[in-house]
Amino acid sequence: xxxxxxxxGSGPTAMSSYDTALADAGVENYNLVSVSSVIPAAxxxxxxGTAPDLGPAGERLTVVEARATTAGPGRASAALAWSQSxxxxxxxxxxxxxxxDREDVERRVREGLAAGQELRDWEFxxxxxxxxSNRADSGTYTTALVLAVYGDSDPIL
Numbered sequence: 324x325x326x327x328x329x330x331x332g333s334g335p336t337a338m339s340s341y342d343t344a345l346a347d348a349g350v351e352n353y354n355l356v357s358v359s360s361v362i363p364a365a366x367x368x369x370x371x372g373t374a375p376d377l378g379p380a381g382e383r384l385t386v387v388e389a390r391a392t393t394a395g396p397g398r399a400s401a402a403l404a405w406s407q408s409x410x411x412x413x414x415x416x417x418x419x420x421x422x423x424d425r426e427d428v429e430r431r432v433r434e435g436l437a438a439g440q441e442l443r444d445w446e447f448x449x450x451x452x453x454x455x456s457n458r459a460d461s462g463t464y465t466t467a468l469v470l471a472v473y474g475d476s477d478p479i480l
Contacts (some may be wrong), residue, residue, distance in 0.1 A: 325362065326369040328404060329469040331457035340464040344390075344397070344457075348468065349374035353384035353476055360387050362407055362414030368471070370453055372410030372430045378476030385473040389418035389432075392466040397422055402432035402454040403469040406440065406447040414447070415439050416471050425456045 328350060332343025345351040363366060377384060391399035400423050405413030417436035419428055429452055440447050459465035 324385065324474065325366055325368045326374055326472045327453050327469065328372060328374045328472055329453055329455045331455055331458060331465065333457065333465045334336050334380065335463065335464050337464045337466070340466040341390070341392055341452045344466040344468045347373070350377070350384060350469060350470065350472065352380035353382055354479055355386050355388065356383050357388050358385055358473070360416035360418065362405065362416060364408070364413045365411050366414070368405060368407065368414070370451065374472055377472065381479065383479045384476045384478035387416045387418060387471040390468040391420035391422065392464060393422045393459055395461045395463045395465065396423060396463070398456060398458045399465050399467040400425055400454065400456040401429040401467040401469045402452060403471060404432040404436040404450050404452045405428040405438060406450045408445045409448055410443060410446070415443070419470070420467070425454050428456070429454050443458065448479065451468070
């Protein structure tokens with residue numbers, strides 16, 4: 324199973340705002356390993372918001388990550404879109420993020436997913452999209468993220 328989670332966070336540094344956003348999504352205690360955006364065939368994808376317990380702290384977690392961090396004043400937005408084959412075949416994630424508003428990041432992620440679909444000879448289901456956005460006040464940082472989390476964690480050593 325792939326779970327789609329999301330979060331936002333603010334803090335005095337870029338890294339602290341990222342850590343807070345990871346905590347908001349429920350994945351702050353894992354070592355994230357990013358992969359490209361292909362969904363394996365016959366895999367369920369579920370938008371859950373906050374991750375359940377995925378294993379012991381410090382383990383490796385495989386993800387597709389859309390993430391933006393900005394210093395205030397400003398806005399960080401992230402979006403993840405996905406679509407799967409109608410015949411239970413493979414699917415595709417597409418991610419985008421930046422200092423833009425919710426509507427702009429959603430439009431861009433939909434355009435990107437459509438471009439990725441055009442490259443493949445698969446018949447796709449209707450796209451699904453998750454968007455997170457957060458504004459930073461002056462003197463702080465903010466992060467918005469959306470992650471596709473592949474399965475449970477694995478030992479890193």
